[in-house]
Amino acid sequence: MLPSREMGAKSLKPPRLILHNFLTSEECKELEFIHKSSSTVGYRPNVFSTTLSHLIATNSSPFLIPFVPIREKLKEKVENFFGCEYELCIEFTGLISWCRGACIGWHSDDNRPYLKQRHFTAVCYLNSYGKDFKGGLFHFQDGEPTTLVPMAGDVAIYTADSCNIHAVDEIIEGERLTLTLWFSRDSAHDEDAKLISLLSKTMLHSSINMPEVKPPMLASINMYWFSLDLASHQQLGFDICLARMHVLGFDVWSCQAEGLLSDSTEILMEPLQLVRGK
Ligand SMILES: O=C(O)CCC(=O)C(=O)O
Ligand SMILES: [Fe+2]
Incomplete structure (x- = not known):
């Protein structure tokens, strides 16, 4: 053999x-x-x-x-x-x-x-x-x-x-x-x-507890590996910077652009409001 x-x-x-x-x-x-x-x-x-x-x-x-x-x-x-x-x-x-x-x-x-x-x-x-x-x-x-x-x-x-x-x-x-x-x-x-x-249990749990309000947890700024001016030019795919807010049902609202701009790092330079849900 x-x-x-x-x-x-x-x-x-x-x-x-x-x-x-x-x-x-x-x-x-x-x-x-x-x-x-x-x-x-x-x-x-x-x-x-x-x-x-x-x-x-x-x-x-x-x-x-x-x-x-x-x-x-x-x-x-x-x-x-x-x-x-x-x-x-x-x-x-x-x-x-x-x-x-x-x-x-x-x-x-x-x-x-x-x-x-x-x-x-x-x-x-x-x-x-x-x-x-x-x-x-x-x-x-x-x-x-x-x-x-x-x-x-x-x-x-x-x-x-x-x-x-x-x-x-x-x-x-x-x-x-x-x-x-x-x-x-x-x-x-x-x-x-x-x-x-595990994921399905967590999702089931979070939909049952929908009205529960938790504060968003944005990762701390010193964890970013690129400067903010470079960030908007980088196409790194999924924007993980705001992920912690998203999983908790929060988003960032730009009053000037009148909309949810959570997939652009440029928003961090604008006047912003934190909103819940979409
Ligand atoms: O990190 C490595 O290079 C190997 C580590 C290792 O041998 C192990 O975790 O079993
Ligand atoms: Fe090993």
């Missing part, structure tokens, strides 16, 4: 793929913005994470939108590279940042009984070694490449099993940010199914 592509790769060279500039700098910055506005204390010391279920639970589901095309693009890459016969499911998606002191020793990503459903890993680097943080180099125990220098936009894809034992050096300075995904062949671990169920 001929070995499958996956098995063949295991015996010849480690089943891994490193891609440069897989994400654009705008995509990296948009995800960084979401992480800065929504992250919580992570699963280890000096680590912060933003999971998709956390975004739903904190009334920030519009922040899911930028993840959708990126997750699809990554899934397709992983399926094609590993020659998967059946569609994979995404088991976990998270933005993870590591601050000074964080590190992880040699491990494989399926190294606990409750992680055995993790078959493939994709780590997208959202910021860069040397510029945004020091330390935090990634090492594979065997095979080439040995060391990865995280650079914004690059992605490392590898099997989650013992063919790819890896470690990350301690962060010495700054904050190292990644978008990390695990993929599974087992559809019982499909993250999408869980997210859809």
Whole structure:
């Protein structure tokens, strides 16, 4: 019997793929913005994470939108590279940042009984070694490449099993940010199914509680990565700056233009009124 592509790769060279500039700098910055506005204390010391279920639970589901095309693009890459016969499911998606002191020793990503459903890993680097943080180099125990220098936009894809034992050096300075995904062949671990169920519960809950008035939460100004004069020239797609207000049913009204102008950042320079509903 001929070995499958996956098995063949295991015996010849480690089943891994490193891609440069897989994400654009705008995509990296948009995800960084979401992480800065929504992250919580992570699963280890000096680590912060933003999971998709956390975004739903904190009334920030519009922040899911930028993840959708990126997750699809990554899934397709992983399926094609590993020659998967059946569609994979995404088991976990998270933005993870590591601050000074964080590190992880040699491990494989399926190294606990409750992680055995993790078959493939994709780590997208959202910021860069040397510029945004020091330390935090990634090492594979065997095979080439040995060391990865995280650079914004690059992605490392590898099997989650013992063919790819890896470690990350301690962060010495700054904050190292990644978008990390695990993929599974087992559809019982499909993250999408869980997210859809959470989303529908949240929507049902908010329609029952319609008259309830909550104050809008606009993300703080120091989270913007571009200046306001540049903002109107940038076509970054979905405007996440006002997303927190939108999910709560508020909008911004310009008296001069006599209308709702919530998709233009120019409004921030105008006399404005905050309105509820459309
Ligand atoms: O962030 C990285 O480069 C890899 C992190 C890692 O090994 C893990 O989260 O299991
Ligand atoms: Fe890992």
